Amino acid sequence: MSPTKCQDQVVLDLWHPLAALEEVPARTVQDTVLLEERISYVSDGEGKAAVWRSRPDLPAGSPVDIDTLGGCLPIKLAYGYIWTSLGTPPAELFPIPEYAEADRRKLNAATVGVNVSAPRAIENFLDMGHFPYVHTDILGAEPHTEVKEYDVELSVERDEIVATRCRFFQPMASTASTGGADVEYIYRVPHPYCSVLYKSSPVDESRLDVIAVFLQPVDQEHVRAHMMLCVLDEENEDKVIKRFQQTIFGQDKPILENQFPKRLPLDPRAETPIRADKSAIAYRRWLSQKGVTYGVIPAAT
Amino acid sequence: MITLYDYELSGNCYKLRLLMSMLGIEYKTVPIDFYPGREHKSDWFLKLNPLGQLPVIEDDGLVLRDAQAILVYIASKYDPSGTWYPRSDPALLGEISQWLAFADGITGTASAARLHDGLFYELDVEAARAGAHRLFRILDEHLWFGEQEGRDWICSAPHATVADIACFPYIMLSEEGGIPRQDYPAIRRWCDRLKRIKGFTVMSGIFPAGPARAA
Numbered sequence: 001m002s003p004t005k006c007q008d009q010v011v012l013d014l015w016h017p018l019a020a021l022e023e024v025p026a027r028t029v030q031d032t033v034l035l036e037e038r039i040s041y042v043s044d045g046e047g048k049a050a051v052w053r054s055r056p057d058l059p060a061g062s063p064v065d066i067d068t069l070g071g072c073l074p075i076k077l078a079y080g081y082i083w084t085s086l087g088t089p090p091a092e093l094f095p096i097p098e099y100a101e102a103d104r105r106k107l108n109a110a111t112v113g114v115n116v117s118a119p120r121a122i123e124n125f126l127d128m129g130h131f132p133y134v135h136t137d138i139l140g141a142e143p144h145t146e147v148k149e150y151d152v153e154l155s156v157e158r159d160e161i162v163a164t165r166c167r168f169f170q171p172m173a174s175t176a177s178t179g180g181a182d183v184e185y186i187y188r189v190p191h192p193y194c195s196v197l198y199k200s201s202p203v204d205e206s207r208l209d210v211i212a213v214f215l216q217p218v219d220q221e222h223v224r225a226h227m228m229l230c231v232l233d234e235e236n237e238d239k240v241i242k243r244f245q246q247t248i249f250g251q252d253k254p255i256l257e258n259q260f261p262k263r264l265p266l267d268p269r270a271e272t273p274i275r276a277d278k279s280a281i282a283y284r285r286w287l288s289q290k291g292v293t294y295g296v297i298p299a300a301t
Numbered sequence: 302m303i304t305l306y307d308y309e310l311s312g313n314c315y316k317l318r319l320l321m322s323m324l325g326i327e328y329k330t331v332p333i334d335f336y337p338g339r340e341h342k343s344d345w346f347l348k349l350n351p352l353g354q355l356p357v358i359e360d361d362g363l364v365l366r367d368a369q370a371i372l373v374y375i376a377s378k379y380d381p382s383g384t385w386y387p388r389s390d391p392a393l394l395g396e397i398s399q400w401l402a403f404a405d406g407i408t409g410t411a412s413a414a415r416l417h418d419g420l421f422y423e424l425d426v427e428a429a430r431a432g433a434h435r436l437f438r439i440l441d442e443h444l445w446f447g448e449q450e451g452r453d454w455i456c457s458a459p460h461a462t463v464a465d466i467a468c469f470p471y472i473m474l475s476e477e478g479g480i481p482r483q484d485y486p487a488i489r490r491w492c493d494r495l496k497r498i499k500g501f502t503v504m505s506g507i508f509p510a511g512p513a514r515a516a
Binding site: 020023108110111112113114115224238239240242243246247248249250251253254257258 | 308309310332333334336337338340418419420421476477479504505506508
């Protein structure tokens, strides 16, 4: 087998998302790019799928029978997406227990190509300071611009970053909102390129909506962002819920694409953080400790 | 009341939201799951527009497609000032039509490149980008010479017309298709002027203008 273009073993060994299972046309080869490698995948339309390194005899669009395929890559179907790995992945993907709750709406809001490194996109996802300026009158509004003190910890047991006690005033927190409210957030970063956000549900104050971003690194400076929704909303059609999330993401996109440098600098002196960036600081440190080099500018040693 | 079949991230739909906002017209929106759902290619939508494209409006029983055509219709019917589409000025109408066609060219290049990069459309993106740069260069020169003559807008009028609205969105969104605008200063100044028109509204990917610099 030819050597991979990505030399970062930590990243090679991760599970990476490729596509929303429901959107894949059945029994037809699909192509994508993961870590600069051409990857093909197929779904049988009945809950079974396969992934392999693209090969000339199975071009995109050709019909294929999963059962006769050989030489496939590891595969996992989770949270509505097809995941694979170019290395030796762990047995399990990080848990999102809420996904199993029957009364939740589970959707891929969209899969969007973004000209950004995966770690920069995760960092933006963790940031609350931009809400009033970028998501004006939806996720924030002036003069409610303060990021109040919140807690960040690295859960050693689960090997993930958790930010809790995050609160922000939001004029329209979701499609189910009827007006402005102080919204509580919990952020998890359980994977270097994936983050899961929990926020107060306008429908049931004892429960939280779950919004996750799963980034497929196309190369070090481009991703396919898969946005998973797992929310409480009995009123709105799927497309209305998707539209809300796409509106938010469309506002973030130019900000993400104008980050400079494109790769996330891990040297603590490279960029000056403020108190509101606590979770970003923990994230950068965690990537450094893991030895992630793909999509980042590693700290000088 | 006008019903707009709409997709938030569509610059062509935004043209209509923008003009209706500037004219202060109320309208209803029917959201279309353009991506990833491809609802604009569904059977029911193809009955409305056999081309399978957004936007479409319905108004008083009239079904109309094509952003530029709808701009002409809305301005002709709902703009009491008669400035956005001045029906009594043949030369100006000719100019407006010329630039409405130019706007279609921007859609075919800059918007295509954005669909390639963001939503994975298969097309020759380098050709699309080169085509967009060619059009941007032509428009930038046109606007620069206009500024020398005291003209702020695309057409020869002391006010904006539907031609300005038609050209604006996919220029503003061009960076999402890998088309930077650093080399087009007159376009950038014109975009800021347009953003300061009363009733201006944003879409995802387009931000409001900062405060105008003191003269």
